[in-house]
Amino acid sequence: MELTKKRWIILIASCFINLCIGSIYAWSVFAAPMAAYLSGLTGRTLTPGDLAIAFTICNSVGPITMISGGWINDRFGPKKVILVGGILFGGGMILSSFATSVGFLVFAYGIVLGLGTGMVYGCTISNSIKFFPDKRGLVGGVTTAAYGLSSVIIPPVANVLISNSGVTSAFMIIGIAFLLIICVASFFIEKCPADFTPSGWTPSAVQLARSPREDKNWKGMLASPIFYVMILLLISGAFAGLMCTSQASPIAQKMVGLSAAAATTVVSILALFNTGGRILAGYISDKIGRINTLAITSLLSVAGLIMLYFSGENNVGTFYMGISMIGLSFGSLMGVFPGFTADQFGAKNNSVNYGIMFIGFALAGYFGPSIMRNVYSADGSYQRAFVIAAVCGLTGFILTFVYKWAVKYQNKSVNNNHKVTV
Template sequence: MKNRWLIAASAIGIHLSIGSIYAYSVMTNPVKDIFSTDAAAIKWAFKLAILFLGLTTTFLGKWVEEQGPKKSGIAAGLFYGTGILGAGLGVHLQSLPLFYLSYGVLGGIGLGIGYMAPISTLVKWFPDRKGLATGLAIMGFGFSALLFGPLMQGLFEQVGVAKAFFILGLLYASVIILSSLYLSYPPADYLPKGFHPEKVISAQVNTDSINSPDAALKTHRFWFLWTLMFINIASGIALISAASPLMQEALHFSPLKAAAMVGIIGVFNGLGRIFWSSLSDYTGRLPTFIFFFLFQSLAFYLLPNTGADWTFLLLLFVIVSMYGGGFAILPAFVSDLFGVKHMGVINGRVLSSWALAGIAGPTLYDIVKAETGSIQTTLGVFSVMLMAALGIALLMWFKVRKTRGDKVKHLFSPKLENVG
């Protein structure tokens, strides 16, 4: 039997590679100079990649489950690697449409398949620590900017932008495909050593009526969760996509220093995924989300009003950790709300929120910033959105409790016993 920790390591390898998209702000200025256009035009490749990521998780979730993690992972490596190589060709030919098609469409499809491939696999290998397991893999997605942000900047300066894309495309494809070769589902009767399911006080809602992924779409809890993810993603990704230019403007950082800070953002994006998802195994998924929105609604308001660089950066890092934490908590949250059987497909459909938020968040940021010229007003708009999300999370608490009563009390404060 395969080692489940090596399964987790393989999942991290895949997510570490596709997570390089979070270093996109590092390439914004070098690429826009080549195409002689503005940053907003270049960011459309990023938006398209997130759009096609979400569309892929929505419509190919069942296909990924049927093919299994190994074949799906290999497909992800081919799509993502080809997308980055094509983006390099677009830069070389100075063809912006080819850049959009390669990075946004092909790369986005690779992102979506690569994101899904290991997740349900890990939940099956780690029934005793669902939050921790998915957090480990998705942590790699967040940590990626720490590695690839400075690497990108260095390659741009040493070999040029087009050649940098060629090198990175081959690197990503190789790591993703090699990592995928070890992935597989556990045996049907698999239980981790020392894990006794009968001694676990369930954190799961009654899911008897969820006999198909389509049934989940008819529940209010699906749409509550979808909306919470949309707002959390839109707010976080708006900051991440503008991080390097924002720090150069607000804190007067050099491009190299801003790129280094993007790397540190990647640390908090990654740490947030493992920290918040592991914490949610004990505090409950929904209380963790409620705290996210309470803190972020205040942080977005305070961010442009700070009087010191370190305060600005601290708030930024915590916001990014909560952005990453939302993704890491989601698979376990979906499992709690809808059961394990259709978790992969339902999780993919919730991630359709990512497709829309990936365009809505950065676009809203760009529009408000362009119209007002004010970082304070721009971030204030997101603060209001996050306050609305806080209200929705509290309504979800009330509605689910009222509907299911004592059956869901551990969704909000799970108690795990003897889970090895």
Template sequence: MNTPKLKNRWLIAASAVGIHISIGSVYAYSVMTNPVKEIFDVEGSVIKWAFKIAILLLGLSAALLGRWVEKVGPKISGTTAGILYGIGILGSGLAVEIESLTLFYLFYGVIGGIGLGIGYITPVSTLVKWFPDKRGLATGMAIMGFGFAALIFGPAMAKLFEIVGVSNAFYILGVIYMILILTSSRYIERPPEGYLPAGFKEGEGKIIEEDISNITANEALKSTRFYYIWIMMFINIACGIAIISAASPMMQEKLNYSPMEAAAIVGFIGVFNGLGRIIWSSLSDYLGRANTFIIFFAFQILAFYFLPKIGVESIFLIVLFTVITMYGGGFATLPAFLGDLFGTKQLGAIHGMVLAAWALAGVIGPTVYDMVKEQTGSLDTTLVIFAGLFIIALIVSIMMKISITKYKGLKVQKLSAVA
């Protein structure tokens, strides 16, 4: 009986990038806001609701469908994501053509949003299983694709709107996304049971550190470590999204930038968001996941406190861009961290449940920023409040580190007692 040929794990990673770079085009939404609002003859804020619904559905569908994704496997869930996201974009073109705002919300926000959520978690748990030795690097590559997608599809979108019109641009993009996701999903699959990369098999010398536990999603929900990481992600996302959404007016206020100059810097935010995903997640393979998050929060306490007080342009931008790398880095380091904490048994489901923090933080972060800024009129006060939130995140991350150390110690004691 012939043993099926083992797939190339780096091509599996490339397939994961293919899925994430397609669904990550949602981050280029601002490019379509003006052309679409002119067709519907409404304010930009009305059109932005489709994006808000999509991100909300991303978080909710990832949380609710994570178990299903784990059950059916990446090929089926990836195919489903490709069909849903493709239909969402194609349907948006139809909604624009017949000028139905309700249909636009339905296709882009609801159907596209569910495709986003399924597509986001589909490749991640698979990659963690293929790369037990380089979890951070592998998940960082895929999620970097999500962060960089706007740089690729943003200009392409703008050009298509100009050349073929808005509705036709949606049709073309919908077909491109669907083909890219469906093609990538055909190659991606789980590794065989007990898979270890070359050099790590018994007798070959290299050893992979055992996960802290290997438990189900229901069991993870009973663990304090699940709630620690949920709080850590919620604060990192809420504060990061707030600073991203306010970056342009903040630079105009603090550095006296013109709107055009500020807009150019906002473009660089996308670059550092993407770079942070691969750099920090790769570093976490060496620094340790818990230590990486402790670095994130310790730095951002100081960054958010001092940022409004910095008048030197170069230092202001260095601090701002570093914060953005940590925002992106949190997303990319998360799946590897969850694998370390809870194993790979139901990693997709657990990852989905933690991503509910994204749905909530995406609404709460910018809202808190706007409310405090409006009531106090002070950027300093607003960012000091976020610095305070990072103090909470730092304390929780240290508690996580202590919890992991204690758990590992107990494990060693139990093994010694058995021996």
């Protein structure tokens, strides 16, 4: 089959795989029942906040295997990397069902599952983007949207499983199902040839302008000052999204007074806007540019955090609007960044380059939930955490202008050097 047609099958398989690994965003649904389960076993009173360390570490270790898996992917193809990553991911979920302590849960969910997530996520997205140089932003949005869509689908399913069979059985059932889906789907994945160009496609002037003068490897990327602006922008933008995603259900219950069932709906709404933002922003960024899209999402995040700040038991509507804007902003950021990285440093080494860039996401995944947990422990409310996240959002907005200046300065230097050489 011609690769131009076959790439769509590869994209669909990648989306199914990402749908499975995106279930980490449904963590807040598991947190409360797992805390209650472990409290009964250990005799200690554990809260969802005490278990948030598992989610934090899960996000933090992902770049390790994104980078190493990306290196293997660039040399041997993504199929084997995704297969091994799928075994780690499903195995981590299954192992979580045997947890009898916070430490074991951190090992199973935080480390094993987290390492598997990084291996799979980096390969599916980078490989798909290489197959679609004509729709880089949209495909980056679609593949990351599948990742986010999981938290729309999984929370109600997990809630039913937890209610009927208990939280450990829910981990076991979901783990086995996802292990099988990822492993089967991995056989439909192929490596994109280095010289691949879709049949009948000619790059437009705008696409040629976005293309880098040369493909940079990780050393070349780290030598560029623009990389540091981009990773700071990623940290600033992801901070609020990961902070709220990690404890969306507890926030809804403690701050607004929603029931556990209603709080599960909040998790799904957050995930729905997260998913929609990835596709919408990916498409829009192909039209107006990645950095302009990121500037808009930064302001949207700040607006959402202001609404959350003023939310309470008498402001349920404000809370829903705020959480929806956070989801939309966070999804937009994650949908744009894979293509943004490829635009700046080239698609050839994007598996490794995006893995390194993803360290920014991991840092946000560590500090965001940690600050949220510490603020609530100290203040008994979440308001100060929303203020901190809003400052990060404003920082991200400022960084979009720093990026434009840095790119203009870099292009001017390159052109001057070129004139001297000639």
